[in-house]
Amino acid sequence: MAKQGILLVVDDNRNILTSLQYLLGEYFERVITIDSPVTIPTLLNREAVDIVLLDMNFSSGINSGNEGLYWLREIKRLRPQTEVVLFTAYADINLAVTGIKEGAADFVVKPWENARLVQTLQEAYSRIVEARKGKKKAAVAPVASDDGMYWGNSQAIRPLRMLVEKASTTDANILITGENGTGKDMLAREIHRLSNRKEGPMIAVDMGAITESLFESELFGHVKGSFTDAHTDRIGRFEAADGGTLFLDEIANLPYHLQAKLLTAIQKRCFVKVGSNTQQPTNIRLICATNRNLEDMVRNGEFREDLLYRINTIHLHIPALRERKEDILPLAKRFLEQYARQYGRQVQAFSPEAARRLLEHPWYGNIRELQHTVEKAVILSDSDELRGDMLQLTSTASGPEPVAGNAETEVPFHTLDEMERSMVKRAIDQCEGNLSQAAAMLGITRQTLYNKMKRYGL
Numbered sequence: 188m189a190k191q192g193i194l195l196v197v198d199d200n201r202n203i204l205t206s207l208q209y210l211l212g213e214y215f216e217r218v219i220t221i222d223s224p225v226t227i228p229t230l231l232n233r234e235a236v237d238i239v240l241l242d243m244n245f246s247s248g249i250n251s252g253n254e255g256l257y258w259l260r261e262i263k264r265l266r267p268q269t270e271v272v273l274f275t276a277y278a279d280i281n282l283a284v285t286g287i288k289e290g291a292a293d294f295v296v297k298p299w300e301n302a303r304l305v306q307t308l309q310e311a312y313s314r315i316v317e318a319r320k321g322k323k324k325a326a327v328a329p330v331a332s333d334d335g336m337y338w339g340n341s342q343a344i345r346p347l348r349m350l351v352e353k354a355s356t357t358d359a360n361i362l363i364t365g366e367n368g369t370g371k372d373m374l375a376r377e378i379h380r381l382s383n384r385k386e387g388p389m390i391a392v393d394m395g396a397i398t399e400s401l402f403e404s405e406l407f408g409h410v411k412g413s414f415t416d417a418h419t420d421r422i423g424r425f426e427a428a429d430g431g432t433l434f435l436d437e438i439a440n441l442p443y444h445l446q447a448k449l450l451t452a453i454q455k456r457c458f459v460k461v462g463s464n465t466q467q468p469t470n471i472r473l474i475c476a477t478n479r480n481l482e483d484m485v486r487n488g489e490f491r492e493d494l495l496y497r498i499n500t501i502h503l504h505i506p507a508l509r510e511r512k513e514d515i516l517p518l519a520k521r522f523l524e525q526y527a528r529q530y531g532r533q534v535q536a537f538s539p540e541a542a543r544r545l546l547e548h549p550w551y552g553n554i555r556e557l558q559h560t561v562e563k564a565v566i567l568s569d570s571d572e573l574r575g576d577m578l579q580l581t582s583t584a585s586g587p588e589p590v591a592g593n594a595e596t597e598v599p600f601h602t603l604d605e606m607e608r609s610m611v612k613r614a615i616d617q618c619e620g621n622l623s624q625a626a627a628m629l630g631i632t633r634q635t636l637y638n639k640m641k642r643y644g645l
């Protein structure tokens with residue numbers, strides 16, 4: 188086969204560079220080697236590099252692989268069409284996974300097998316060739332649009348589905364409850380899609396993310412000059428959602444003293460912009476969601492009873508994933524297919540051992556945790572069957588989450604993020620999914636724990 192493609196190898200170990208120069212020179216038109224990443228930008232400017240084989244750790248930097256991620260981003264920023272294959276130590280495999288999510292084509296673990304390294308680089312090169320022919324995008328393929336909501340067939344989900352089908356076409360206010368990651372946001376969007384308002388806007392507001400001082404302006408808008416930073420008129424979410432659906436996520440996070448203002452707007456379907464005296468009508472369908480027990484909050488004086496009464500004309504509760512075990516494997520299969528497509532992996536099925544582990548895991552982070560687990564495993568996969576150990580699931584509640592190659596000696600260092608993720612997961616496992624207890628154990632608020640779970644896909 189004719190040698191094709193220009194390859195840049197970046198590694199601070201000169202012995203590695205010399206052996207790769209010999210090995211890869213047999214397969215590629217040109218192999219350029221450099222022992223420091225700082226010259227990458229100049230080189231990319233000068234040479235038509237197709238593929239970069241990029242070491243993740245450079246001795247000059249902190250040995251956490253973040254330097255590798257930094258250079259990956261730089262390469263993608265400077266030359267998006269260049270494919271980057273990460274060259275990584277086994278202990279840094281989680282960083283390689285992060286790298287793939289950020290656009291790297293693949294990764295190869297050191298010490299490497301020559302045949303596997305050559306094959307990975309050649310596959311990356313064929314993707315470039317295909318992209319040039321316009322057949323396929325060089326970068327990560329977009330997620331197909333049919334990767335929407337999966338209902339499942341479990342006993343636990345059937346009554347919910349029937350209720351959703353009936354309720355969607357009405358204009359009744361809906362309250363969706365369920366543990367974190369069960370799919371409340373997804374269900375809200377599904378209801379909008381099934382409703383008569385589907386051509387109208389679907390405006391989602393994360394009530395946990397709005398600061399108290401900006402609450403009114405965010406929801407109702409403001410007029411120019413109404414406060415120091417109000418340099419122009421601003422439309423609020425109630426106005427933006429006119430003719431469509433307004434989705435108030437994490438409604439339990441709304442401070443008590445602001446709940447009355449929301450109640451008035453919901454009751455009257457009218458709002459007043461900050462700095463104005465005029466009532467403005469709006470035609471919205473309201474959906475709210477929370478993972479908290481609002482009845483308990485009412486009893487504790489944290490949530491207004493009249494507001495609860497107003498928002499839950501129809502109450503939809505999404506069961507936890509562990510209460511709908513029949514849905515775990517079909518959902519996992521969907522994610523497997525979706526990510527295999529997205530990351531160009533050949534994996535097609537779970538091994539019997541992997542399927543058993545999926546069924547046994549408690550999934551306190553519900554569908555989000557399942558999705559992230561499968562995504563990571565697909566990235567790590569190297570054949571058409573996904574093995575159980577690739578799921579990296581802890582089988583007991585004790586001990587931190589293992590990292591691939593979990594012998595102490597093979598895991599010399601974790602990033603702070605990895606350590607935090609591991610501690611958060613451990614606390615949740617030890618408290619068997621009780622978030623209030625886990626938050627207390629970690630010495631943080633429930634909301635902070637919740638934010639961290641979202642961030643780490645737990």
Ligand SMILES: Nc1ncnc2c1ncn2[C@@H]1O[C@H](COP(=O)(O)OP(=O)(O)OP(=O)(O)O)[C@@H](O)[C@H]1O
Nearest residue numbers: 335336337366367368369370371372373478554555
């Ligand atoms: N039924 C489903 N089918 C496919 N994917 C789903 C389903 N439910 C949830 N997901 C996926 O799981 C992830 C979490 O879903 P979503 O954000 O809707 O959960 P949530 O309950 O709103 O979470 P949180 O309580 O943390 O806000 C998303 O990536 C979503 O795509």
